[in-house]
Each structure stands twice: as structure tokens, then as C-alpha cells.
Amino acid sequence: MTAERQEANHPLRLLRINAGSCNGCDVELTATACLSRFSFERAGFVLTEDPAEAQIVLITGPLTVRVKEQVLQLYAEVPEPHVTVAVGVCPASGGVFRDSYAIAGPVERYLPVEVNVPGCPPRPQAIMEGMQGAAALWRQKTGLPSFSPAAAEDAPAAPAPEGPGVAVRGKLSYDPAACAACRMCEHVCAGGAITFTEDGDGVHFSLQHNACAFCGLCTHYCKTGALKQTGNWHTAHSREEKADFVESASIPYRPCAVCGEPILPVPTDLIRLAFRGVNRDLVRLQNLCPECRQAETLLGVRR
Ligand code: SF4
Ligand code: SF4
Numbered sequence: 001m002t003a004e005r006q007e008a009n010h011p012l013r014l015l016r017i018n019a020g021s022c023n024g025c026d027v028e029l030t031a032t033a034c035l036s037r038f039s040f041e042r043a044g045f046v047l048t049e050d051p052a053e054a055q056i057v058l059i060t061g062p063l064t065v066r067v068k069e070q071v072l073q074l075y076a077e078v079p080e081p082h083v084t085v086a087v088g089v090c091p092a093s094g095g096v097f098r099d100s101y102a103i104a105g106p107v108e109r110y111l112p113v114e115v116n117v118p119g120c121p122p123r124p125q126a127i128m129e130g131m132q133g134a135a136a137l138w139r140q141k142t143g144l145p146s147f148s149p150a151a152a153e154d155a156p157a158a159p160a161p162e163g164p165g166v167a168v169r170g171k172l173s174y175d176p177a178a179c180a181a182c183r184m185c186e187h188v189c190a191g192g193a194i195t196f197t198e199d200g201d202g203v204h205f206s207l208q209h210n211a212c213a214f215c216g217l218c219t220h221y222c223k224t225g226a227l228k229q230t231g232n233w234h235t236a237h238s239r240e241e242k243a244d245f246v247e248s249a250s251i252p253y254r255p256c257a258v259c260g261e262p263i264l265p266v267p268t269d270l271i272r273l274a275f276r277g278v279n280r281d282l283v284r285l286q287n288l289c290p291e292c293r294q295a296e297t298l299l300g301v302r303r
Helices: 004-007 024-034 068-076 087-093 124-142 184-189 217-221 239-245 270-274 279-284 289-296
Strands: 010-016 045-048 056-060 083-087 115-116 170-172 195-197 201-206 227-229 244-251
Touching: 004 170, 010 024, 010 068, 010 124, 024 083, 024 124, 024 217, 056 227, 068 227, 083 087, 115 124, 115 239, 170 201, 170 244, 184 195, 184 217, 217 227, 239 244, 270 279, 279 289
Parallel strands: 010 045, 010 056, 056 083, 083 115
Antiparallel strands: 170 227, 195 201, 201 244
């Protein structure tokens, strides 16, 4: 076996840096590394405490002011080439701690993060996907072939947590046609993942998956069902894919059916919720501005 092949078949050494996390992601990392079902070692990874031999750096936490210098010092001891993976929403966005005076992050302000695995915390399977992405990047940088341990062929695949009856907190989906633009979701989101803006064309929704904790609070308060939690836990992505992890959609203004003033349409789901059904009169009101709606209702509309 050549020296290059031997090096390729050596497990990649992972250094874990806690940049002031709440330990939620560290618990998931421990589960990922310790439970055989996640195939950590069979996939070619081994943990190290020595920065000088690390090839992949896993960072958890929002980078607090208190640990910032130690983190940067430790990181500087990791030789090139290496790949940096941000585990959880905190290193990417600060998560629920983002506005605290104690936070110096996000981490990528100081360190070149190449793979993000958002979630609060991310599932072990998502962490594994992130590490596999990091390993591929590392091998791209070094030009070494893929890791192929002798036991790999016998190794059972990590169980897929999808399918009927499997409850998994995953990415959110948004349907602008069902959204009343009440902005309750934006109000309750502690991580600041949801933002609305408004201009002459309408209202624009944006959801940063890199800041979403999957807490489900927004879906709880979204009475029209515009926001839904899916079971899609595949959150690991490279720096280049970051833009794909922002969900954006617009609710365009349309003219009031009577006076032509631009209005935000009332979603049919909201009408159904409020009136326990939809009829022709209600559909007509749906297309009126508040003033014209008021004038019409004074004439009497079936409820
Ligand atoms: S998504 Fe739901 S909670 Fe958010 S603004 Fe739309 S209707 Fe309101
Ligand atoms: S699930 Fe909703 S409320 Fe919770 S962090 Fe994500 S966007 Fe914010």
C-alpha cells in the first residue's frame, strides 16, 4: 500500500471546540460519536484533543466574549489543510443568544466556516451528513482518495429517521397563499429567523434556516397553516449552498375590487377559520379593501 493510500485510509481526526454553547449540540455530538447506530468510526472519523493533528474542526456555540480569544488561539494551532464545521444555529447566527452583550459571534465573522449544520440542536444524522461533506471537502483540498475502511461493506447504514409514524423536527415550509401577514410568527421567533418587509409590490417573507431552532412556536401561532414544520432534517450544507437555506416568498398586493386601492388578499384559510366556511359573499369581501369591506358589510352579508 502506498503512503498516500495509507494516509487516505486513516480516519479523519476531529477536534471539537466549544465556543460557549449551552451544550445541547455537544450532547448530540456525543451521541453521534458514541452510539454505534450512527456509524461514526465506520464512516472514517475519530475524535482528537490535539489541535496539531486535527483535520476537521467542529465548532459549537455562539462564540461568547469570554471564550473568544481561547477559541481563536486553539483554532490557530490546527494545521492546514482543514475544514471547519459549524454545528447548530449558534455559530451561524447566534441563535437565541444573538442579541446578548456576552456574544462576540457569529463564528464566521472570525473563522472561515465551510460547512453549516443548523438546528437547535441538529439531529445526529444531520451532523453525520455535515461531517461527510467536510470529509469530502478535505479530500478535495488534499487530493487524497475517499476513505474506504475494510469493514465498510459490512457496515449497516445509519437508520433513516423519515417515514410514516416517525416524528422529526425538521425544516419549516411556508405557503404565501395561506399567509395573512399577521406577523405573529416573526414576533414569537426568539432566534430572529423570520423577517417580513414591505414595499410597493407587497409583503415579503424570509426565513433563515441557519437561525431556526425547529422549536415550532411559529407554527403553533400560525392559525392559517401557512407555516408548517416538516420532517426534513437534512440541514447540513456548504458555504456555497447557504443561499438555498433561506426561504423567501412574497404576497403581492392586488387592487380592491371596488376602489382599486392595493390590498393584501385575505387568505381563504383565514376566512374558513373565522366563518367556518366560505360562500360567494365572503369571497367578494376577500377582494375588497377594509373601507369598501366595511361599506359592503353595512348592507348585510350572509355569514
Ligand atoms: S405565516 Fe402565519 S403567523 Fe406568520 S404572518 Fe403568515 S399567517 Fe401570520
Ligand atoms: S421554528 Fe419558527 S419560531 Fe422556532 S426558531 Fe424556527 S422560525 Fe423561529
